[in-house]
Amino acid sequence: MTLSAELLQEQTRCIAHEIRNQVSICDVYCEIIKKHLIKDGIENDSISRAIECIQTSVKMISNSLIDLKSVNNYSPQNCEISALLLESASLGCVYIHEKEIKINTLVKSDGLVKVDKNKFLACLINLIKNAIEAIDIKGEIILTASVKDKIATISVSNNGKPISQSAQKEIFSEGFTTKKTGSGLGLYICKNNLSAQSADLKLVQSTSKKTEFQITMPVL
Numbered sequence: 001m002t003l004s005a006e007l008l009q010e011q012t013r014c015i016a017h018e019i020r021n022q023v024s025i026c027d028v029y030c031e032i033i034k035k036h037l038i039k040d041g042i043e044n045d046s047i048s049r050a051i052e053c054i055q056t057s058v059k060m061i062s063n064s065l066i067d068l069k070s071v072n073n074y075s076p077q078n079c080e081i082s083a084l085l086l087e088s089a090s091l092g093c094v095y096i097h098e099k100e101i102k103i104n105t106l107v108k109s110d111g112l113v114k115v116d117k118n119k120f121l122a123c124l125i126n127l128i129k130n131a132i133e134a135i136d137i138k139g140e141i142i143l144t145a146s147v148k149d150k151i152a153t154i155s156v157s158n159n160g161k162p163i164s165q166s167a168q169k170e171i172f173s174e175g176f177t178t179k180k181t182g183s184g185l186g187l188y189i190c191k192n193n194l195s196a197q198s199a200d201l202k203l204v205q206s207t208s209k210k211t212e213f214q215i216t217m218p219v220l
Contacts, residue, residue: 013185014185014189014192014193017185017186017189018119018122018189019061021122021125021126021129023058023061024058025094026054026055026058027054027055027058028094028095028097029094030051030054030055030058031097032097033047033051034051074116074119074196074197075116075117075118076114076115076116076197077114077115077116077117078112078113078114078220079112079113079114079115079117079120080110080111080112081107081110081111081112081113081145081147081152081154081219082105082107082110082145084113084115084117084120084121084124084154085105085107085124085143085145085154086105087121088121088124088125088128088143089103089104089105089128089143091121091125092124092125092128092129092132092141095128095129095132095133096132099132099135099136099137099138099139100137100138100139101132101135101138101139101140101141102139102140102141103128103140103141103142103143104140104141104142104143105142105143105144105145106142106143106144106145107144107145107146108144108145108146109145109146109147109148110145110147111147111152111219111220112219112220113152113199113217113218113219113220114197114220115197115199115217116193116197119193119197120193120194120197120199122190122193123189123190123193123194123201123215124143124154124156126186126187126189126190127156127190127213128141128143128156129186130186130187131156131157131158131160131211132158133160133179134158134160134161134211135158135159135160135161136160136161139158139159139160140158140159141156141157141158142155142156142157142158143155143156144157147219150218150219151216151217151218151219152215152216152217152218152219153214153215153216154214154215154216154217155204155212155213155214155215156212156213156214157210157211157212157213158210158211159209159210159211160211162206162207162208162211163178163203163206163211164178168203168206171187171203172187172188172191172201172203173188174188175188176188187201194215194217197217198217198218199215199216199217200215200216200217201213201214201215202214202216
């Protein structure tokens, strides 16, 4: 396989993974609607068929994404760090579902960063989603931002299950996962996407009390 073919294959996998994350939101909301209908004792064939069609479409899209072929383009723009945190927290809430989890944001100091907003948000949401999955039933996720010496630091921490010492060494490797149904691409894509935007992602700590991922990048 040539180098260009390898790059295209990698881009295909990464893009497919990101689209799958967004499409999965449709499936989550379908499940929420179905549970509300059952709880309220509502029977409606049209709604049931619509939900079934949506979930079927989601599966078809997910299966078809393997054939996706595209190039990976970046569209950088100036964004406020606080706005990025608030929007990612709002979008990430969809994954909480029936758990008792609070997502709190703490902006110690704000600033402007030049990023591809959609890709940057996708990385933050992926970190939030992982944090939610690490919490069994009840817990807290904290998004923190600060700026010092023209460097922005954004952290995503949670008080869920810690990452094992052995897994911590491989956490950003392509194909590595600790989940039964994981693809091993989430954090790998996040790190690469952030690196392309002059940002660095690292795991700061993971103990029984706190797991923290940190993004550092220059501010404008």
